[in-house]
Amino acid sequence: xxxxxxxxxxxxxxxxxxxxxxxxxxxxxxxxxxxxxxxxxxxxxxxxxxxxxxxxxxxxxxxxxxxxxxxxxxxxxxxxxxxxxxxxxxxxxxxxxxxxxxxxxxxxxxxxxxxxxxxxxxxxxxxxxxxxxxxxxxxxxxxxxxxxxxxxxxxxxxxxxxxxxxxxxxxxxxxxxxxxxxxxxxxxxxxxxxxxxxxxxxxxxxxxxxxxxxxxxxxxxxxxxxxxxxxxxxxxxxxxxxxxxxxxxxxx
Amino acid sequence: xxxxxxxxxxxxxxxxxxxxxxxxxxxxxxxxxxxxxxxxxxxxxxxxxxxxxxxxxxxxxxxxxxxxxxxxxxxxxxxxxxxxxxxxxxxxxxxxxxxxxxxxxxxxxxxxxxxxxxxxxxxxxxxxxxxxxxxxxxxxxxxxxxxxxxxxxxxxxxxxxxxxxxxxxxxxxxxxxxxxxxxxxxxxxxxxxxxxxxxxxxxxxxxxxxxxxxxxxxxxxxxxxxxxxxxxxxxxxxxxxxxxxxxxxxxxxxxxxxxxxxxxxxxxxxxxxxxxxxxxxxxxxxxxxxxxxxxxxxxxxxxxxxxxxxxxxxxxxxxx
Numbered sequence: 001x002x003x004x005x006x007x008x009x010x011x012x013x014x015x016x017x018x019x020x021x022x023x024x025x026x027x028x029x030x031x032x033x034x035x036x037x038x039x040x041x042x043x044x045x046x047x048x049x050x051x052x053x054x055x056x057x058x059x060x061x062x063x064x065x066x067x068x069x070x071x072x073x074x075x076x077x078x079x080x081x082x083x084x085x086x087x088x089x090x091x092x093x094x095x096x097x098x099x100x101x102x103x104x105x106x107x108x109x110x111x112x113x114x115x116x117x118x119x120x121x122x123x124x125x126x127x128x129x130x131x132x133x134x135x136x137x138x139x140x141x142x143x144x145x146x147x148x149x150x151x152x153x154x155x156x157x158x159x160x161x162x163x164x165x166x167x168x169x170x171x172x173x174x175x176x177x178x179x180x181x182x183x184x185x186x187x188x189x190x191x192x193x194x195x196x197x198x199x200x201x202x203x204x205x206x207x208x209x210x211x212x213x214x215x216x217x218x219x220x221x222x223x224x225x226x227x228x229x230x231x232x233x234x235x236x237x238x239x240x241x242x243x244x245x246x247x248x249x250x251x252x
Numbered sequence: 253x254x255x256x257x258x259x260x261x262x263x264x265x266x267x268x269x270x271x272x273x274x275x276x277x278x279x280x281x282x283x284x285x286x287x288x289x290x291x292x293x294x295x296x297x298x299x300x301x302x303x304x305x306x307x308x309x310x311x312x313x314x315x316x317x318x319x320x321x322x323x324x325x326x327x328x329x330x331x332x333x334x335x336x337x338x339x340x341x342x343x344x345x346x347x348x349x350x351x352x353x354x355x356x357x358x359x360x361x362x363x364x365x366x367x368x369x370x371x372x373x374x375x376x377x378x379x380x381x382x383x384x385x386x387x388x389x390x391x392x393x394x395x396x397x398x399x400x401x402x403x404x405x406x407x408x409x410x411x412x413x414x415x416x417x418x419x420x421x422x423x424x425x426x427x428x429x430x431x432x433x434x435x436x437x438x439x440x441x442x443x444x445x446x447x448x449x450x451x452x453x454x455x456x457x458x459x460x461x462x463x464x465x466x467x468x469x470x471x472x473x474x475x476x477x478x479x480x481x482x483x484x485x486x487x488x489x490x491x492x493x494x495x496x497x498x499x500x501x502x503x504x505x506x507x508x509x510x511x512x513x514x515x516x517x518x519x520x521x522x523x524x525x526x527x528x529x530x531x532x533x534x535x536x537x538x539x540x541x542x543x544x545x546x547x548x549x550x551x552x553x554x555x556x557x558x559x560x561x562x563x564x565x566x567x568x569x570x571x572x
Contacts, residue, residue, distance in 0.1 A: 087464075094460040107464060111465070158460070
């Protein structure tokens with residue numbers, strides 16, 4: 001029996017009057033990769049940003065309903081506490097340009113004013129970079145600026161930055177859409193490794209990617225969660241006509 | 253029927269082609285002529301500007317030669333300013349300029365950076381932001397003689413009360429009052445450039461920091477300020493250049509004494525204010541020449557400060 005890590009109950013989110021995510025109920029099992037797909041403007045990114053309370057930072061945005069993380073409602077917690085438990089990686093790699101690779105990895109600790117002894121910091125940096133398969137490539141240039149790396153390496157550095165905070169869940173917002181095919185493949189391989197320790201929720205507009213990396217897939221359309229099932233099931237025998245149409249490319 | 257049509261069509265096509273060609277030729281000729289005239293005008297305007305600056309510099313150097321000849325480089329570090337005996341030393345005024353400008357800078361920095369953060373990060377748009385911005389622009393647009401009046405009638409009496417309280421000679425007028433007036437006058441320069449630079453910080457970076465659990469203050473301190481620091485620095489340098497060159501307001505509240513200032517509450521003169529004050533009364537050619545030499549000095553100091561500011565902005569935009 002797998003345990004549920006995130007469960008949403010009647011979750012809605014809005015931009016002003018605009019109802020963007022409509023009554024979503026979803027259960028996400030621990031140590032799985034969940035792909036969230038759907039056409040542009042379907043609310044998938046807004047839903048993702050709601051999970052770690054990033055959604056409400058936009059002026060006029062608000063949300064209702066519950067998001068339970070291990071049974072605790074994240075809507076009741078302070079956003080900062082939520083973001084320490086739920087890490088996030090963005091569409092474009094965004095390492096801090098004024099920091100070295102080393103400092104980028106432990107940026108979360110620095111930002112939160114957590115002082116660590118040197119050997120502990122070294123350990124976290126090595127561990128996090130190893131987890132994202134970047135350690136071998138950068139171990140001799142840790143003092144170089146993070147922006148000195150290639151796009152794919154930068155994105156893995158950003159994943160390492162999120163992993164370093166030891167979150168339980170990692171959110172990815174179209175993490176490979178700014179990367180070349182080879183970097184994309186490296187990052188996708190990484191997802192399989194990462195799910196041993198974390199639960200991954202990946203928003204993607206790339207159906208092949210969803211099929212390749214995820215255990216379960218959620219299909220959003222017009223703000224609704226249309227279908228949520230095992231990925232294999234979803235791509236071979238979708239139950240809803242709209243899912244069927246999307247998968248077969250009748251709209252995008 | 254069909255053949256005629258196609259023949260007609262062919263003829264028309266040929267005519268059109270010819271017509272187009274001639275038109276194009278005519279147009280090209282006009283075009284080239286216009287282009288030449290326009291380019292000439294632009295070159296002339298650009299050249300004129302460079303000539304004016306060179307002209308100013310040459311005049312300043314030329315006119316200060318008599319003073320340079322009779323006083324030598326002593327001018328820059330001696331402190332006697334005596335028009336009767338024709339002994340001129342710029343040190344009190346150099347000190348006056350440096351003290352008032354840097355004091356004004358120190359007073360204004362917290363305010364200009366606070367405004368830059370407020371308008372760049374907290375209220376980048378909206379009614380409040382527009383109102384604040386136009387108020388700040390207004391400060392830059394107020395003629396400096398008005399600031400002089402305000403300083404003289406409002407600030408100087410207040411400074412006098414303050415001086416009595418702390419037990420220094422109650423001049424009211426002096427370097428401290430000048431620095432206060434200058435501080436207000438230069439806030440807009442650093443604030444508006446700082447606002448632009450803080451707005452330029454990519455939101456992806458800010459979001460990255462927020463997603464790691466940072467508070468707004470932490471994002472400000474660790475992401476926004478480090479990213480925009482050279483821009484803020486450049487704005488501060490520009491406002492320093494403005495403070496060094498400011499003449500009228502300072503002349504009205506500084507007390508116009510030619511002695512070496514003993515404290516920040518002494519009366520004094522800056523390089524600019526002594527020129528404004530004494531130029532009309534200067535009769536001897538060495539006296540005039542000494543004032544011009546001071547002008548040259550001032551010109552070079554502001555030029556260097558502007559140049560450093562530009563170099564810093566350039567480096568900043570390259571990094572960005």
